[in-house]
Amino acid sequence: MSEKSNRGRLRGRTGETLKSWLIMLPGLLLMTFFVWEPLLESIRMSLYKTRNVELVRFVGLDNFISVMGKDDFTQALMNTFSYTFWSLLIGFALPILLALMIGETRRGKGFFRTAVYLPNMLPGLAVIILWSAFFSGEKSGVLNILIGKLGIPPQSYLTKAHLVIPILIVIATWKGAGATALIYMAGMAGINAELYEAAAIDGATVWQRMLHILLPAIRKLAGTLLILQIISVFQIMYEPMVLTKGGPDNASLSLMQLMWQYAFGGAMNYGKASAVAVTVTLILLVMTGIYSYFNRKESDWD
Amino acid sequence: MAEQTRTGVIRDYDMHAPSVRVGYGIILFLCAVMVVVALFPLVWVILAGFKDLREFVSSTRLLPASFDPKTYLTTWNQLGIAKNYLNSFLSVAGSVVCALLFNGLLGYGLGILKPKGSGAVKKLVMLSLLMPTTISIVPLFMNIQKVGLGNSFVPLWLSYGANAMYVILFVQFFESLPASILEASRIDGCSQLQVFFRIVLPLSKPICSVVAIFAVNAAWSDFLLPYLVLRGGELQTVMVRLFVFSTEQTVNEDAMMRSVVFSMIPPIILFFIFQKQLTENSVSVGIKG
Numbered sequence: 035m036s037e038k039s040n041r042g043r044l045r046g047r048t049g050e051t052l053k054s055w056l057i058m059l060p061g062l063l064l065m066t067f068f069v070w071e072p073l074l075e076s077i078r079m080s081l082y083k084t085r086n087v088e089l090v091r092f093v094g095l096d097n098f099i100s101v102m103g104k105d106d107f108t109q110a111l112m113n114t115f116s117y118t119f120w121s122l123l124i125g126f127a128l129p130i131l132l133a134l135m136i137g138e139t140r141r142g143k144g145f146f147r148t149a150v151y152l153p154n155m156l157p158g159l160a161v162i163i164l165w166s167a168f169f170s171g172e173k174s175g176v177l178n179i180l181i182g183k184l185g186i187p188p189q190s191y192l193t194k195a196h197l198v199i200p201i202l203i204v205i206a207t208w209k210g211a212g213a214t215a216l217i218y219m220a221g222m223a224g225i226n227a228e229l230y231e232a233a234a235i236d237g238a239t240v241w242q243r244m245l246h247i248l249l250p251a252i253r254k255l256a257g258t259l260l261i262l263q264i265i266s267v268f269q270i271m272y273e274p275m276v277l278t279k280g281g282p283d284n285a286s287l288s289l290m291q292l293m294w295q296y297a298f299g300g301a302m303n304y305g306k307a308s309a310v311a312v313t314v315t316l317i318l319l320v321m322t323g324i325y326s327y328f329n330r331k332e333s334d335w336d
Numbered sequence: 337m338a339e340q341t342r343t344g345v346i347r348d349y350d351m352h353a354p355s356v357r358v359g360y361g362i363i364l365f366l367c368a369v370m371v372v373v374a375l376f377p378l379v380w381v382i383l384a385g386f387k388d389l390r391e392f393v394s395s396t397r398l399l400p401a402s403f404d405p406k407t408y409l410t411t412w413n414q415l416g417i418a419k420n421y422l423n424s425f426l427s428v429a430g431s432v433v434c435a436l437l438f439n440g441l442l443g444y445g446l447g448i449l450k451p452k453g454s455g456a457v458k459k460l461v462m463l464s465l466l467m468p469t470t471i472s473i474v475p476l477f478m479n480i481q482k483v484g485l486g487n488s489f490v491p492l493w494l495s496y497g498a499n500a501m502y503v504i505l506f507v508q509f510f511e512s513l514p515a516s517i518l519e520a521s522r523i524d525g526c527s528q529l530q531v532f533f534r535i536v537l538p539l540s541k542p543i544c545s546v547v548a549i550f551a552v553n554a555a556w557s558d559f560l561l562p563y564l565v566l567r568g569g570e571l572q573t574v575m576v577r578l579f580v581f582s583t584e585q586t587v588n589e590d591a592m593m594r595s596v597v598f599s600m601i602p603p604i605i606l607f608f609i610f611q612k613q614l615t616e617n618s619v620s621v622g623i624k625g
């Protein structure tokens with residue numbers, strides 16, 4: 035970072051400092067209006083009784099107590115953990131596998147990369163509606179047509195409580211796995227090929243090279259992507275809202291969807307909605323904290 | 337595609353071993369399966385869009401009986417999608433301008449100018465990257481209501497000027513620019529803003545195009561905040577319409593699937609134009625690494 039001292043000459047006098055801040059001001063104002071203030075405001079709002087956009091009076095933790103006392107909260111909390119579990123089970127290793135396989139291809143690599151990335155570009159809402167035609171329980175549903183060719187009678191999918199969450203995760207994985215695979219491929223491309231050559235000369239098999247050179251090299255990246263995946267799947271909201279409306283019988287209701295229902299589902303109870311949002315934030319903060327604690331330990335090892 | 341050195345674990349000489357060759361065959365087969373899984377739903381929905389309602393509800397064939405483009409045209413006209421397209425384009429255009437201008441200027445301040453105290457702001461921006469985004473949609477919507485910007489593109493445009501990820505992308509890129517060029521231009525008497533528009537931006541085409549592509553795609557696909565801001569009005573975008581269709585079930589299944597196709601066309605075109613930038617290593621690393 036020797037550049038830092040050179041850059042230093044760009045600032046210096048107070049007039050310059052002021053001008054620099056003026057240049058950043060529009061961006062800072064927007065960040066405040068769209069990101070930072072709403073975040074703080076949602077904490078404040080969760081402690082108030084609200085009527086439409088007005089804060090009526092301070093009620094302490096009443097919103098939290100009332101929200102958490104209801105069955106749908108318990109259900110949504112468990113569902114959200116279930117989403118996370120299935121997402122890790124289905125969606126975590128798959129991109130690594132895809133990246134491993136595409137990375138080994140000697141021809142057509144560009145085509146494979148393009149094909150797996152394409153679903154990621156499609157609008158998420160359109161993807162959910164598209165897949166609803168696949169999992170339709172009618173005999174004209176795409177999956178039922180396909181299994182019909184094997185002689186299996188039509189099944190219903192989205193009305194089965196134990197299937198809806200895995201199905202939603204399969205759809206999310208279909209959309210996102212390719213893009214994540216490309217990130218892993220970038221990480222793998224950074225490995226010096228001479229390492230493989232040297233290992234091969236020492237008699238290491240292809241398996242051994244993968245286990246002892248490639249996988250350790252992407253371990254840190256995998257850790258980062260893991261926590262990002264948890265953060266994003268924990269906020270799952272419109273997917274169940276559109277595909278199943280949270281059903282059958284709240285079996286796919288997520289926490290964020292519950293927040294949306296409180297706020298915009300007719301009741302306009304922004305205080306209770308904020309209480310749910312703050313709860314989700316707290317859970318995520320704790321999980322991120324645990325992650326960075328272990329991550330720090332790990333880097334001590336290195 | 338500058339260097340064509342092999343990066344894989346399997347080296348050329350491994351290919352002599354039969355077991356490795358079998359393994360490689362399996363890999364190729366699985367890659368082919370993967371391509372089919374990735375593309376089949378997309379191809380299917382485009383072709384299925386030619387089905388009429390009766391076929392959609394009762395036919396047990398994957399493909400439509402006939403490929404009459406009228407099905408698509410009728411839906412396009414009946415639902416008045418053209419107007420939604422125009423709205424979407426307007427919304428996207430303003431969003432991209434805001435994404436480049438405001439995040440770029442903030443990134444310039446945090447990455448190059450670095451006035452006293454900007455380090456703390458940079459940390460704050462980094463922190464917001466980890467913060468769940470949908471959490472604050474309620475108070476954000478209330479803010480927009482309070483300043484009277486409901487039923488307008490302005491809040492949607494400006495919301496793209498406040499994207500922590502784009503700011504960080506700019507900062508990282510700007511920090512890699514050679515300080516000597518910037519300094520020389522300062523000595524030549526350019527003001528800070530002139531340096532930004534005349535020196536920094538022209539040098540930053542790669543990162544600007546990355547942010548622009550991501551902003552176009554995000555703004556096109558976005559529907560939650562746009563729905564809250566634009567619902568019921570004349571300015572609804574394609575995705576807002578699609579969201580309304582899906583929640584209120586006012587359109588038939590066949591028209592719904594055709595609307596899905598309509599909503600996918602611009603992103604697919606964008607993808608094929610910029611597929612190289614999008615699938616290039618550097619970009620994806622910048623996003624999540």
